[in-house]
Amino acid sequence: MKKYINRPLFLAAIVISLVVGLEMPFNTFTYSFVFYLIEHKAVHLVIPSILGIIVVYGVLAGLEYLQSVIVNRNVCQINTRLKDDYVTRTLATVAAENSDYEARNLSFFMNDLKLLEDNYWRQLFTLLGLVVTTVGTLGYALFTNVPIALVFIGFAVVPSLIPRLFSQSIQTKTRVWSAKNETLSGTVKDLFHAALLLKRYQAVTGFSARLHRSVSEMEGANAAMNNRIALANFAAFFTFSSLNYIPIGIGIYLTITGKLSLSGFVAIQYATNIGLNSFRQMLSSWNAFNSTQDIRQKVLALDQPEQSATSAVTPVTFHDLALQTVGFTYDQRPVFDQLNLQFKAGDKVLIRGKSGIGKSTLIRLILRELQPTDGMFLLNGQPYTQQEAYRLFGIVGQSPVIFQDTIKNNVTLGRPAEDAAVATALRQAGLPEFTQETGLNQLISENGHNLSGGQLKRIEIARALFFNRQILLIDEGTASLDPETAQAIHESLLRNPDLTVLEVDHHIPEAVRQLYTASYQLTPNGLTALTD
Incomplete structure (x- = not known):
């Protein structure tokens, strides 16, 4: 997939996605810093701190907008190169026996490549920001109190294994959805191609059952695919939420007994909560990533078109x-x-x-x-x-x-x-x-x-x-x-x-x-x- 990338533009999107990922770690710091000011009655720091925080948030908001622009430019250029290349290479693979060639490849072009955009390219930049958010917030928690932070992080290990349990079934559901899309594309193509004929015979609704069946099967397959992704996300969320309250209880006990400051507990709890939530979103993004594996393999498996038509050849005179x-x-x-x-x-x-x-x-x-x-x-x-x-x-x-x-x-x-x-x-x-x-x-x-x-x-x-x-x-x-x-x-x-x-x-x-x-x-x- 590297050949579809504009390297300088792609690198710019990576860098800005990483920088934008610092927004939540900064949010964690400011939230705990508020409690620090209250605990230490630092009245003289309130105004400069608030002004500084506002300025930083303004910069981060501007960077977030810039990230959207750069990511959109990347997706635009990648899609242009990928779709041009896909059509050219697919045209070179046509054979006499390809009976469903048009419907199958049109469906892949219109539907599967759009899924690749949403669940692969855009998710890639989202994942980069989530990695920085996760590392930054959990790093801040470790900086505040290593033992308590490790307790929070330790309870996140088990939920991280959940996506592996669903990856295969998600890919299976995606394959079914892709196949149903091909069938629907063929049905709609036939109907539009024969629109005038159907009107002349007053049989516009004659194929309603076929159309309804194709639409229902495609939408059902799409719902099944999204439901399986949602189930994987639910399992990860439920496990995270359940295990997250055990270390919270430990932190409350240590704060009440005076072994941990309130600002320290807030910093750890808030940082680990955001960090673990970001980690959960990473797993969700990874589930979406898995749904594009077959699509990526199909794109990579296409043969390079032969260049015989443009390369120098010896003219042959027919005898x-x-x-x-x-x-x-x-x-x-x-x-x-x-x-x-x-x-x-x-x-x-x-x-x-x-x-x-x-x-x-x-x-x-x-x-x-x-x-x-x-x-x-x-x-x-x-x-x-x-x-x-x-x-x-x-x-x-x-x-x-x-x-x-x-x-x-x-x-x-x-x-x-x-x-x-x-x-x-x-x-x-x-x-x-x-x-x-x-x-x-x-x-x-x-x-x-x-x-x-x-x-x-x-x-x-x-x-x-x-x-x-x-x-x-x-x-x-x-x-x-x-x-x-x-x-x-x-x-x-x-x-x-x-x-x-x-x-x-x-x-x-x-x-x-x-x-x-x-x-x-x-x-x-x-x-x-x-x-x-």
């Missing part, structure tokens, strides 16, 4: 791709077997197949996101890696991936680029209306609602062209479009001599099929060439 006797089995069920295919640069290949036959699976196999059960994939006659595939293949999927951002950023995926390069890609993709500055900077609304389906598809194509992808993989990319728009997109792609296209679809009009250099039918037993 041909060969699939040799490829077979794939999923969940012990054969998807296809003995699949053979070869195509070269400039070819336009169509693979047809009914729904569920494995067309999208084939795309993922070509991208090396899935590994074949049998057979080989050869690029220019050699096996290739997933990263090599990502540098060659552009993707147009069934549902376009669109960001709530400008046209330009949707094409470049946020990378710096000259307007001319983006405009060229848009023009080649059939979107000349967006090639001027106003078009490039036009904002796309949520889910692309202010653009047509054809325009969204063409943005994906422009994206592949901008990134100089030599092969375009189309996974039923035009299935949701009207026939005229679909044909226009096909013609612009299939008549481009510099582009290699592999498209999988369940139905392509005959007029469009004539534009492909080769057509195949995908079956569980392989590929069958289609003839006119």
Whole structure:
């Protein structure tokens, strides 16, 4: 977690938290000093003492405000670095089989990282102040009378062991809460995504039971987690309170018998009471600390994203791709077997197949996101890696991936680029209306609602062209479009001599099929060439 810290700012927060922790020891001193003035009838010291105390409290109050400002700045910078890093590193771990990827990671980002802020980072600075308060007040008590102070401190040993009894159960409750949060995030995400659909069918309350169950389970898990922390705090408080009155009784006896001055007893009793109370708060903070252990481990366990996209790589020119006797089995069920295919640069290949036959699976196999059960994939006659595939293949999927951002950023995926390069890609993709500055900077609304389906598809194509992808993989990319728009997109792609296209679809009009250099039918037993 150290890499998320601004060291000078973090050090400043540590120092000021330690200084602010002196407030209660000073309070202890002033309280006992009042009784000292009364005992010794030191009238001449009353006014200067009160004025001095007021000045010191003013300084401490100012430092406490400054501490809040510095701690908040620390939390702001830590959260910014941590959340940026978490999203970047999590994006690099996505895999084809991550079915709950969005809901799970969104829940962690919105909920678990907030818990980390409250129960780890902020608690850290609170703990530092409590350590100084505890040491300062108990140190003052020892300075006043060592034997009596040791009696008070001795009775605090047993309660200090209590948090150990609850740490494991607190972590378990926290894990349950995190899991329920993931489920709720998925439920709410589904409902918001389908809001218009539910309204059109007048079924807004149709999933009320599912929503209520998810909310109830999450809130119940949250209550259970907080109740377990509260139980640990109760056990510590009750034990402290019970054992604290035994040394108080001893102090009262010694004061009555004249073996201990009243101001000395007040100093010891008040100092140890504040010290032990601060110690109890330390244990409470430690309980909160324990609740973030799994979250911290998950953050630390994330893989560092690969830098291949930005590091220097040797450009590869695509010549041909060969699939040799490829077979794939999923969940012990054969998807296809003995699949053979070869195509070269400039070819336009169509693979047809009914729904569920494995067309999208084939795309993922070509991208090396899935590994074949049998057979080989050869690029220019050699096996290739997933990263090599990502540098060659552009993707147009069934549902376009669109960001709530400008046209330009949707094409470049946020990378710096000259307007001319983006405009060229848009023009080649059939979107000349967006090639001027106003078009490039036009904002796309949520889910692309202010653009047509054809325009969204063409943005994906422009994206592949901008990134100089030599092969375009189309996974039923035009299935949701009207026939005229679909044909226009096909013609612009299939008549481009510099582009290699592999498209999988369940139905392509005959007029469009004539534009492909080769057509195949995908079956569980392989590929069958289609003839006119």
